[in-house]
Amino acid sequence: MAIQWFPGHMTKARRQIEAKLKLIDVVIELLDSRLPLSSRNPMIDDILRDKPRLIILNKADLADPEATRKWLAYFKAEGHTAFPVDASTGTGIKEIPEQVKILLKEKIDRQIARGMNPRAMRALIVGIPNVGKSTLINKMAGRHIAAVGDRPGVTKGQQWIKTGGNLELLDTPGILWPKFEDQEVGYRLAVTGAIKEEILNIEEIAFYAVKYLVTDYGSRFQERFGIDKLPEDLSNPDEIVAVLEAVGRKRGCLISGGRVDLEKASRTLLHELRAGKLGRFTLETP
Ligand code: G4P
Secondary structure (H helix, E strand, O other): OOOOOOHHHHHHHHHHHHHHHOOOOEEEEEEEOOOOOOOOOOOHHHHHOOOOEEEEEEOOOOOOHHHHHHHHHHHHHOOOEEEEOEOOOOEOOOHHHHHHHHHOHHHHHHHHHOOOOOOOEEEEEEEOOOOOHHHHHHHHHOOOOOOHHHOOOOOOOOOEEEOOOOEEEEOOOEEOOOOOOOHHHHHHHHHHOOOOHHHOOHHHHHHHHHHHHHHHHHHHHHHHHOOOOOOOOOOOHHHHHHHHHHHHHHOOOEEHHHEEOHHHHHHHHHHHHHOOOOOOOOOOOO
């Protein structure tokens, strides 16, 4: 796999987040509902330590609802508060300030006991690239927030975004990295489009898409692409490639001699998958 995260990048990202942690009361950890573990930073517990944390399974509109239920139970068993959100439409975001208030109850009660007027709760959104951090910030703010990097040469101090419900967000999210050492993690992310295709082999991504999806969503594959026989042995690469070829034939992705253009078939499959044409799916279960 051609993706590299150098230790230097990670150290820098980590320091940036640690500096922001000092300013906030709570962290909103954003994961992709379709792959909650693969979209999770492996060192997150170590980075956040005992900072109160809310886990949000974003893009819930794209994920398999049954799998999302299992993931919510998984995070609950881990001792976390977690719930699903669709940041693109805003479904579920009302829950955020309410849950933060519950998490910070002791702190707020202490302020009240001291006769203080509880100040706004302050949160930082963290997550890997493409998980929906900007979308969520904009949705919670009710307007488009320009990221610092959008205006070259302009540096500004920390900006707090009011979101209602006495919750303020830091305007720049904390960017984390996924666990690239594990190539399956990389491919799962690539199947969802979280990793740009230029740096990965499209046929390999499609190969993994078939491998991951045939097990749980095989009948949808069969229906959509008119596939007679699904692979019986997913450890046999030939059987997976046969599915890709069937997709190519169905979609007319052919080259001279009537052979299947595997690259074109792969693009077509991934495009249809990401556009939701094969329905909602989750790529990993707890
Ligand atoms: P980031 O800041 O964490 O890097 O992610 P960003 O908000 O840019 O979101 C990445 C992509 O994911 C965007 O799509 C965004 O619209 C989409 N997205 C974010 N949250 C959700 C969600 O809950 N559901 C769905 N279905 N999509 C979501 P894009 O194709 O890159 O851009 P665009 O189509 O919005 O222009």
